[in-house]
Amino acid sequence: MPSLLEALERKYFSECEFENAHEPELHKRADLPNDFTVTKCGGRMEFSIFIPRLSPLTSVPALLVLNDCDIDSAGDFESIQEKCQRVRELDLAQNKLSDWQEVFNILKHMPRIEFLNLSKNQLGSPLRTLAEAPVINLKSLVLNGTYLDWQCVDALLQNLPVLQELHLSLNNYTNVLIDAEEAERRLQEDGEAGQCDCPKEKRRITKAHPALKTLHFTGNPIEHWQEICRLGRLFPNLEALVLADCPIRSLQAEESRDCDSHKYFPSLKLLNLSSAQLNCWSAIDELAKFQQLQNLRVKHWPLWENLECTEHERRQLLIARLPNVEMLNGGGKIGTDERIDAERAFVRHYMDKPEAERPARYKELLQVHGKLDPLVDVSLKPDKRVKVIFNYGELRESRFVDIYLTVNDLKAKLEKLVNLPPNKMRLFYLDQDYKEFGPEEMRFPNKKLYSYNIQSGDEIIIDAKK
Numbered sequence: 001m002p003s004l005l006e007a008l009e010r011k012y013f014s015e016c017e018f019e020n021a022h023e024p025e026l027h028k029r030a031d032l033p034n035d036f037t038v039t040k041c042g043g044r045m046e047f048s049i050f051i052p053r054l055s056p057l058t059s060v061p062a063l064l065v066l067n068d069c070d071i072d073s074a075g076d077f078e079s080i081q082e083k084c085q086r087v088r089e090l091d092l093a094q095n096k097l098s099d100w101q102e103v104f105n106i107l108k109h110m111p112r113i114e115f116l117n118l119s120k121n122q123l124g125s126p127l128r129t130l131a132e133a134p135v136i137n138l139k140s141l142v143l144n145g146t147y148l149d150w151q152c153v154d155a156l157l158q159n160l161p162v163l164q165e166l167h168l169s170l171n172n173y174t175n176v177l178i179d180a181e182e183a184e185r186r187l188q189e190d191g192e193a194g195q196c197d198c199p200k201e202k203r204r205i206t207k208a209h210p211a212l213k214t215l216h217f218t219g220n221p222i223e224h225w226q227e228i229c230r231l232g233r234l235f236p237n238l239e240a241l242v243l244a245d246c247p248i249r250s251l252q253a254e255e256s257r258d259c260d261s262h263k264y265f266p267s268l269k270l271l272n273l274s275s276a277q278l279n280c281w282s283a284i285d286e287l288a289k290f291q292q293l294q295n296l297r298v299k300h301w302p303l304w305e306n307l308e309c310t311e312h313e314r315r316q317l318l319i320a321r322l323p324n325v326e327m328l329n330g331g332g333k334i335g336t337d338e339r340i341d342a343e344r345a346f347v348r349h350y351m352d353k354p355e356a357e358r359p360a361r362y363k364e365l366l367q368v369h370g371k372l373d374p375l376v377d378v379s380l381k382p383d384k385r386v387k388v389i390f391n392y393g394e395l396r397e398s399r400f401v402d403i404y405l406t407v408n409d410l411k412a413k414l415e416k417l418v419n420l421p422p423n424k425m426r427l428f429y430l431d432q433d434y435k436e437f438g439p440e441e442m443r444f445p446n447k448k449l450y451s452y453n454i455q456s457g458d459e460i461i462i463d464a465k466k
Helices: 004-012 077-083 100-108 150-159 181-190 225-234 282-287 311-321 336-351 360-369 407-418
Strands: 036-041 044-049 063-065 089-091 115-117 140-142 165-167 178-180 204-206 214-216 240-242 270-272 295-297 385-392 395-402 425-430 459-464
Touching: 004 077, 077 100, 150 178, 150 204, 178 225, 282 311, 311 336, 311 360, 336 360, 385 407, 395 407, 407 425, 407 459
Parallel strands: 063 089, 089 115, 115 140, 140 165, 165 214, 178 204, 214 240, 240 270, 270 295, 385 459
Antiparallel strands: 036 044, 385 395, 425 459
């Protein structure tokens, strides 16, 4: 397997060659410019123009990409230092590196490097204590899919004092097995230490890392919020935390008397909780306690699937509950008018609800906007859900359908019913009042179902493409 030096020489350094360098019988003529040469070819004389290739590079670019090159070692360090003096970003993802000492030696000989991607390298072995930790200015480190244990992560943090961004996604972490020393002491005083799914002796007490601002933790199967609180204690100045595709089930630290877990994230401005397993509005109320939180993503929660409201109405309920959030689910900045409309809609939504169902935010907004008159209910929209009869061969089944789905969406939902992939399926709409005109093929994949004026009792015929 090649070393890093061999891989970069193969990619960036080659001998200076000239076009036509191996052509036979090349002769210079005094009456021609220096870049012309005459070639004897039988009885004819042919003129050739030489265009030299670019001279070899003396150093590689500031962005050095050597991913998936089977690199397992560094190579000659002096040559690396000479050729990589300009490198600021190094991508070594999907290689065969396994020795942390080798990695640190690479960093030592690239003095300007600030970003390093080591994703999917075989770095699961423990990181030995470095006898003399080199001065490294690394600010961003990507370790996705490396399955590092927490002891190794801790050793890295202690050797990278200025690290600002860390990626630990897809590492199959179910617990956070390191915690900050000062935080652990406070928890012991409060009688809360040791409340973890793992034995206490397996959890390592270490120093906090205040320099880190951004942590990507996507796709780790962590369910309990107290594990995430440990990340907050480890990185007390965290500003961005990405927890997408983590099956978190609550935003409260279970089995703990600490109800103010947001205090571990005093500087958090961006939080991504998309695809969490959260199914109650109390989770949103917990997020409202994060005083600095401005940018929030909460897509694909079970809670949204159970709500009988449109996407616009759901956005209004979210905005009203989150007074500090300025960007929601990747949309544009929430303007003053949108926020006022959302808050007034929120007050009207809960106005007729029983007192026990009204959240604390309702009283706060009632004091701001006062008691509002209900809006006149003049709706020209069709029903959101209708009961349609589906026919496929001998199968005949009635089901409720959301008429705001597209034809493509409907095909995807019917796949399990008829065991046909959507691209092999044809749909025909049959209006119960105009059966004499026959069915109409639903041929436009992005057309909304309500545009067919579907009513309860109408039929949709499913046919397999030939």
